[in-house]
Amino acid sequence: MFIFIQMLSTHEERLKFEELYFRYRELLYKIAYNILGNETDAEDAVQQAFLSIIENFDKISKNSKIDCPKTKAFCVIVLERKALDILRERTRHPETELSDDAAGIGIREDLKMDLENAVASLPAKYRQYILLRYDMGFNVKEISEILGEKPDTVRKALYRARQRLKEMLEGYEL
Numbered sequence: 001m002f003i004f005i006q007m008l009s010t011h012e013e014r015l016k017f018e019e020l021y022f023r024y025r026e027l028l029y030k031i032a033y034n035i036l037g038n039e040t041d042a043e044d045a046v047q048q049a050f051l052s053i054i055e056n057f058d059k060i061s062k063n064s065k066i067d068c069p070k071t072k073a074f075c076v077i078v079l080e081r082k083a084l085d086i087l088r089e090r091t092r093h094p095e096t097e098l099s100d101d102a103a104g105i106g107i108r109e110d111l112k113m114d115l116e117n118a119v120a121s122l123p124a125k126y127r128q129y130i131l132l133r134y135d136m137g138f139n140v141k142e143i144s145e146i147l148g149e150k151p152d153t154v155r156k157a158l159y160r161a162r163q164r165l166k167e168m169l170e171g172y173e174l
Contacts, residue, residue: 013057017054019066023066035084115165118169125157126157129143129161
C-alpha cells in the first residue's frame with residue numbers, strides 16, 4: 001500500500017486513498033477470488049485494481065465520499081475488469097506442468113547445470129532478458145514494457161544473449 005500512496009500528490013488524497021484501501025481491500029479480494037478461484041491471481045487482480053484506481057483517483061476524490069455506493073461500485077467494477085483480464089490471459093495461455101521425465105524432454109543433469117551456470121555468467125543486461133523471457137515467460141512486448149525499452153531493442157538483446165549462450169555451450173550434444 002505504501003507504494004500506492006506515494007503515487008498521490010497531496011496529503012488529503014493519500015489519507016482518502018488509505019481509507020479506501022482499508023475499507024474495500026477484503027471485499028475486492030473476495031470478489032477476485034470468486035472469479036479466479038486462486039489466491040495468487042486474486043491478490044494480483046486486487047493490486048492491479050488499486051493501481052488503476054489510483055490512476056483514476058481524481059474521479060473519486062472530487063465527486064464522492066469513500067463510503068458511498070458510487071465509490072464502492074467503481075472499485076468493484078475496476079476489480080472485476082482486472083480479474084477478467086487475468087482470467088482471459090490464463091485461458092489464452094494455460095499453464096502446464098513440465099516434467100523432465102516427459103517423452104522427448106529429458107535433459108541431462110550435467111547439461112542442465114552447465115546451462116544454469118552459462119546463464120548466470122552472462123552479463124547482467126543479457127541475463128535479465130533471458131530470465132524474463134524464458135524463466136518468467138514474458139513475451140517481447142511485455143519485457144519492453146517492464147524495462148521501458150522498444151520491442152526491437154528487446155529482440156536484439158535476446159538474440160545476442162542466445163548467441164552468447166550458444167557459444168558457451170558449443171560442444172555439448174543433446
